[in-house]
Amino acid sequence: MTDQKPLVRIEGLSKHFGETVALDNLTLDIAQGEFVTFLGPSGCGKSTTLRILGGFERPTHGRVILDGEDVTNQPPEKRHVNMVFQDYALFPHMTVAQNISFGLELKGMGKADIKRRLQEIMAFLELDSYAGRYPVQLSGGQRQRVALARALAPDPALLLLDEPLGALDAKLRGQVQQELKSIQRRTNKTFFFVTHDQEEALTMSDRIVVMNKGRVEQDGTPEELYFRPASRFVAEFIGETNLLSGWMRGTEGDKVVMDWEGTALKGKAPAGIPAEGKPITASVRLEKLGFHADRPQTANAVQGRVVGKTFLGSRMAMQIAVGDKDEPILKAYVDAETGQSVGSDPIWIGWEADHMAVLND
Amino acid sequence: MNDRVELFRGNRIFLSCVYWAFVLYVFVPLILMVLMGFKDSKFIGFPIRSWTLEWYTGVFADAEVLSTFGYSVAIAVLSTLISVIVGTWIAVLLEGRKFTGRGVTFGLTVLPALVPGIISAIAFRIYARYLGIEPGMGAIVWAHAVHNVPFVVLVVMARLSTLPKSQIEAARDLGADPLIAFARITLPYLVPAILGASIFCLLLSFDDFVRSFFLGGYEPTLPVLIFAKLRSGMSPEINAIATVALILTAVIGVWAERFTRRMNKES
Numbered sequence: 001m002t003d004q005k006p007l008v009r010i011e012g013l014s015k016h017f018g019e020t021v022a023l024d025n026l027t028l029d030i031a032q033g034e035f036v037t038f039l040g041p042s043g044c045g046k047s048t049t050l051r052i053l054g055g056f057e058r059p060t061h062g063r064v065i066l067d068g069e070d071v072t073n074q075p076p077e078k079r080h081v082n083m084v085f086q087d088y089a090l091f092p093h094m095t096v097a098q099n100i101s102f103g104l105e106l107k108g109m110g111k112a113d114i115k116r117r118l119q120e121i122m123a124f125l126e127l128d129s130y131a132g133r134y135p136v137q138l139s140g141g142q143r144q145r146v147a148l149a150r151a152l153a154p155d156p157a158l159l160l161l162d163e164p165l166g167a168l169d170a171k172l173r174g175q176v177q178q179e180l181k182s183i184q185r186r187t188n189k190t191f192f193f194v195t196h197d198q199e200e201a202l203t204m205s206d207r208i209v210v211m212n213k214g215r216v217e218q219d220g221t222p223e224e225l226y227f228r229p230a231s232r233f234v235a236e237f238i239g240e241t242n243l244l245s246g247w248m249r250g251t252e253g254d255k256v257v258m259d260w261e262g263t264a265l266k267g268k269a270p271a272g273i274p275a276e277g278k279p280i281t282a283s284v285r286l287e288k289l290g291f292h293a294d295r296p297q298t299a300n301a302v303q304g305r306v307v308g309k310t311f312l313g314s315r316m317a318m319q320i321a322v323g324d325k326d327e328p329i330l331k332a333y334v335d336a337e338t339g340q341s342v343g344s345d346p347i348w349i350g351w352e353a354d355h356m357a358v359l360n361d
Numbered sequence: 362m363n364d365r366v367e368l369f370r371g372n373r374i375f376l377s378c379v380y381w382a383f384v385l386y387v388f389v390p391l392i393l394m395v396l397m398g399f400k401d402s403k404f405i406g407f408p409i410r411s412w413t414l415e416w417y418t419g420v421f422a423d424a425e426v427l428s429t430f431g432y433s434v435a436i437a438v439l440s441t442l443i444s445v446i447v448g449t450w451i452a453v454l455l456e457g458r459k460f461t462g463r464g465v466t467f468g469l470t471v472l473p474a475l476v477p478g479i480i481s482a483i484a485f486r487i488y489a490r491y492l493g494i495e496p497g498m499g500a501i502v503w504a505h506a507v508h509n510v511p512f513v514v515l516v517v518m519a520r521l522s523t524l525p526k527s528q529i530e531a532a533r534d535l536g537a538d539p540l541i542a543f544a545r546i547t548l549p550y551l552v553p554a555i556l557g558a559s560i561f562c563l564l565l566s567f568d569d570f571v572r573s574f575f576l577g578g579y580e581p582t583l584p585v586l587i588f589a590k591l592r593s594g595m596s597p598e599i600n601a602i603a604t605v606a607l608i609l610t611a612v613i614g615v616w617a618e619r620f621t622r623r624m625n626k627e628s
Contacts, residue, residue, distance in 0.1 A: 056530055076533040089531035093549045102545075106536030154535065 005068065007032040007190050008053070008158060013062035014214075015048050022048040024214035026062070030158075030192065035184050037193040037201040040211035040237070046194045047162065049211075053192060054083050054160050067157055077106075082156040084164045088147035090135040096146050097122070097131040103154040117153060125149045125183075141172050148180075152187065161193045165200060177203045198238045202226065210234050226285075230271065232359045235283035242286065242330050244356075248278045256358045258282060261322050261329070266299045267356035274358075281359050286317070288355040289332035291347055298350035304330065306342050318342070320349060391607065398600030405595055416601040426586065426602060433583040436498060436573070437566035440505035444562050445555055447506070448513025453547070455514070456521040474511035481508065482575040489576060497578035504572040509562040516561070520554035521547075553624030560617035564610055 006029035015023040023045040030036050038046035051057040053064060055076035063072045071079055082103065090099050097118060104114045122128050125145050135143060144164060151159055161180075165173045181204045184191045195201055201208050202222045210217040210225065210233070217237075218230040229235035232243065246260035256269045258280055267282045274280050295301055307328050308319035316339025319328035330349065334342075397405050401413035420426050455467055473481065485504045486496075494500050524547065532542035570584040577585060583606065590599055 054530075054534060056533075075538075076530070077536045077538050081534075083531070083534045085527045085531055087525060087527055089525065089527035091528065091531070091546060102532070102537075103535035106541070150531075150535070 006030060007034075007067060008192075009063075009065040010049075010053075011063045011065065013049070013052060013064065014060045015045075015052065015057060016060045021214050023052075023059070026214075026216065028209065028216070028219070030190060032190055033188045035181070035191045035193065035204060035206045037195060037205040037208045038211055039195060039198060039201040039208050040217075041196055043213075044211040045214040046196075046211045048214075050083075050160050050162055050192065050194045053158065054081060055079050080157040081160060082151035082154055082158075083160040083162065084144075084147045084151045086162045086164065086166060088135075088143050088164070088167075090143060090146055090150070092135055095132050095134055096127060096138070099135070099146060100127075100150045100153050103150060107154055121149050121153045125152075140168050141176065144168065144176065148183070152183075152189070156189070158190050158192060161191060163195050163197075165195070165197075173200070180204060202238070210237060212237075227355075228268070228357055229283055229359065232281050232283070235357065235359055240286050240331070241283045242289070242332075244282045244284065246280060246282070248274045248276050248280050250276055255353050256280075258358065261302070263300075263302050265356065266353035267358045268354060270358050270360045272360065282356050283359055284351055284356040286331050286333045288351050289320075289330065290350050291318075291332070291334060291338060291342060292350055293347065295348050296350035299353040300356065301348055301350040303346055304349055305344060305346050307344075309339055309342075311336065311339070315339070322349075394600050395604045395607075398597055398604045400597055403596060405597065405600075416597045417605075419598055420601045420605070423598075426583075429581055429583050429586045432498070432580055433567055436501050436505065436582060437563045440502045440509065440566045441559050441562040443502070443506035444509035444513050445559050448510045448558065449517050449551065449555060451510070452514045452517035452521055453543075456518050470514050471511045473508060478508075478569075478571040482571045485572065486575045495578065496576055497580070500576040500578075501573050501582065504576050505562075505566040505569060508569075508572065509565055512561055512565070513555075513558040516558040517551055517554045520551055524550050553621045556624070557617060557621035560613060564614060567606075567610065 008028075008030040010026055010028045010030075013023055013026040014021070022043075026045070026049060038049060040046050048057060052059050055071070055074055055078075059072065063070055065071070066080065091102065094102065100121060101114050101118055104117055109117070119128075122131060125148060127142075127145060127149055130138060130142060130146070135146070138146065144167075147164065165176055165180075168176060177200060180191075184204075193201075193204065202225075205222055207220065208222055208225050209219045212233050218225055218234045220228075225234055225238050229238065229241075235241050235243065244258075244260050244265070246258040246265070249257045249259050249264060251257065251269065251273060252266065254269060255266045256273070258265050258267065260282070265282065267284075290296065290298065292301075302322050304320040304322040306318050307321045307326065310317040310319075312333075314336060315333045316336050318332045318334060318339060320330040320332060321328050322330060332349065396409065398416055399412050399414070400409045401411040401415065402409075451470055455463060455470070482504070485500070485507075489496065489500050489503075494503070528546050528550070529542050532546045533539070537545060568584065569582075570588065573582040574585050574588070581589060583602070587599055587602060590596065
């Protein structure tokens with residue numbers, strides 16, 4: 001984050017619904033122009049945070065500062081924040097143009113200004129030809145664009161997006177992800193995006209905040225989260241991974257040495273170094289495991305057998321048993337040719353210490 | 362397999378016979394009533410030897426019938442306006458935030474619809490006298506309005522319960538305070554329900570005899586006038602009046618039903 005004042009400052013935000021704690025002491029800054037994604041399973045607190053930012057919920061504790069102003073107790077209509085709803089919430093009795101102008105009218109904008117802004121935003125989102133249509137006459141993707149246009153039209157300081165791609169089919173979703181990202185870049189707006197879809201989060205975000213049980217698990221760039229997950233939860237939630245359970249043996253330089261299935265493995269150390277002899281978990285991504293006929297020169301190497309293969313087109317998922325067991329305990333992605341050539345003979349699996357993260361549970 | 366098909370077919374014929382018998386049972390009296398209105402004789406019954414429009418021209422020239430008709434329409438319109446405003450307001454209150462006593466309030470609101478007409482009419486009569494309200498238009502409008510409120514509440518509440526919460530939140534998000542959000546989002550959404558309920562109230566009021574009879578003054582409503590005319594003997598004039606009323610209500614009813622269905626489909 002830069003040294004300039006943050007656009008949004010969230011200070012010690014908590015929300016309790018009766019006995020349940022939906023959000024537990026969240027503190028976070030969001031910079032102007034950032035695409036921040038709150039990612040997590042349902043009930044993790046991501047939607048509660050979004051609703052507090054929108055003004056639809058009051059926090060039990062804490063404050064929200066927007067552009068230097070405390071907006072914690074402001075109703076939604078007073079905030080310089082707009083939202084794209086999960087179901088789009090387009091007004092069925094209004095045309096596309098009327099839907100988009102709604103927020104402009106209520107801002108007290110003059111007729112001529114409304115018309116100009118309407119044309120600008122409709123051209124920007126390629127909605128010109130739908131101006132006179134009603135929401136029922138639009139496809140899912142078009143509705144989503146109208147919802148976005150309606151929220152962007154009043155030029156909010158912060159745009160909230162509540163899983164807006166959930167209702168689209170898979171093919172369209174990929175396309176819309178690119179579109180959203182490019183819109184965010186071109187408008188230089190601050191996007192606060194909420195989703196449970198890790199792929200969506202990785203594709204679009206500048207920054208991802210992984211939430212779990214009302215708390216932040218990790219806050220970082222997509223690359224940081226993927227390659228350097230801070231916890232077991234993050235490693236499992238983002239992408240597919242191998243989780244190796246073993247015992248702490250010691251350290252070697254800046255690396256941790258662990259005992260796993262009778263082999264010593266080296267990996268990147270977590271934030272706090274665990275005590276010797278403690279049970280620990282390490283994560284290594286499926287695509288980081290290499291197949292070798294002889295013992296490779298990598299920092300980590302184990303001997304195993306392929307006990308199952310799944311053809312996935314460009315690549316193959318391999319299930320690998322290690323030692324004399326028959327149960328597969330490792331999964332790896334290899335290119336389809338390599339996958340086909342591997343038989344049931346014992347092979348060597350190797351990976352570098354930098355590709356394995358030892359995790360805090 | 363074949364046996365079952367046969368049985369099914371037999372069932373179907375039997376069921377359609379029952380259905381058509383029912384239709385005849387309902388409509389034959391109505392058809393007879395309409396036919397007798399065109400009979401060129403004061404005596405009701407077959408055979409009809411010659412036809413006439415005399416009874417109809419008579420009805421349309423009868424100042425008493427016309428003013429009574431106007432009186433009934435005025436009562437229907439006024440009482441409907443009151444029931445729709447009060448009913449919509451109650452529906453919005455009940456369907457909004459949960460509050461203690463919501464169930465009881467709902468029960469008390471809907472209960473009047475279930476009270477037998479004669480009982481509520483007598484109760485109204487006593488209460489009106491107690492309050493010093495003279496029998497007449499005001500009293501009838503009041504009784505009709507109160508009686509029709511539950512129907513408005515039920516219809517509007519049903520519609521309101523299907524309004525997604527996000528609609529109101531989106532309006533608020535875009536700068537509407539709660540009142541503007543209600544006027545610009547909730548109310549338009551309720552229009553089909555309010556129109557449907559209005560038509561229903563109009564017909565209920567126009568058709569009501571018991572309350573109008575007990576709470577009326579010297580001027581009768583149309584059903585009360587028909588009743589009064591019947592006491593001096595059945596006449597084809599009554600058939601003519603009834604036929605006009607029948608056609609009017611049927612046309613309005615069918616139109617309202619189709620209209621609300623279309624509006625519902627659109628949103």
